[in-house]
């Protein structure tokens with residue numbers, strides 16, 4: 001039978017036999033964990049079983065178990081809300097997939113519901129775990145104190161507008177990027193501060209610094225070091241934000257802007273996070289990849305900066321005509337009327353690419369691979385634009 005991979009019965013069995021009341025079992029139907037088949041029936045089944053457990057349990061472990069089941073229920077309901085907004089990326093329930101029992105054996109079935117369906121989902125699930133661990137070490141109260149010593153936030157959008165006006169070309173957000181899951185290692189000899197300084201000299205308006213370690217080989221140390229080295233370009237913290245705590249964390253590390261990905265965050269989360277960004281002086285770059293995400297984001301009040309990612313983060317497919325397609329017609333008109341700055345992201349390599357996305361309506365671009373791979377990244381900027389934009 002497929003999926004009995006993580007059967008860890010012998011060890012768990014002792015635990016189970018010694019203290020676990022049988023009535024604590026979460027619903028055993030495997031399908032109930034699948035987002036789309038999460039039926040009212042299965043909710044009721046869990047509630048019944050947890051109620052039952054409360055009645056019989058006196059031990060601490062039972063209470064923990066009950067809480068875990070409740071957390072799991074909330075996680076599933078959050079996924080339902082996200083799904084209704086067309087978000088395909090599911091959030092992992094905080095306590096992980098439910099356990100199943102056969103006699104004294106306890107195991108987890110690997111199935112569609114508890115295995116990430118694509119790389120973006122895997123990254124987000126991993127980030128959820130990572131953030132909950134970091135949060136324990138640095139609770140919000142600690143971060144709020146640390147904010148007092150954070151360097152002041154700088155005007156990210158102002159820098160992009162100024163560069164666009166000065167050069168007549170899209171303002172450049174140059175990305176300090178060592179690797180990516182789709183391209184592997186981009187640069188072996190990677191000195192983040194040197195790269196950042198070279199970008200600044202080459203005429204970048206802002207910088208983007210990847211902070212995800214596991215998939216992009218980035219770090220918050222890189223962000224902090226670049227800020228501390230005196231680089232004047234405002235800094236985007238390029239992270240997978242799943243929790244408002246990360247906004248505070250990014251600010252304490254010297255970020256001036258953060259990325260919010262519409263494929264990951266439901267509308268309410270984006271609205272809430274934009275409010276917190278404003279409180280902290282952070283600029284939010286909200287990223288979209290298709291019409292539905294773009295429409296959702298356009299309906300949110302206070303949006304000033306939207307990125308169109310030409311790369312699909314679920315499949316890695318790259319197509320720069322996405323920027324053009326999304327800015328055609330009514331959406332482009334709304335953007336111009338509201339003076340929203342659009343950023344063309346990913347897959348830009350040549351002066352022709354730049355001209356193409358500029359023609360489509362972007363006033364800024366976000367570029368990593370094509371410039372970070374050059375031995376002199378600052379010169380890479382001149383190659384990208386077909387001219388020196390530092391003067």
Ligand SMILES: O=P(O)(O)OC[C@@H](O)[C@@H](O)c1c[nH]c2ccccc12
Nearest residue numbers: 309345346347348366367368369370
């Ligand atoms: O290296 P490229 O193709 O020039 O892409 C840069 C940037 O757009 C890309 O890194 C990116 C855009 N949105 C993201 C979200 C997460 C991780 C990475 C990204």
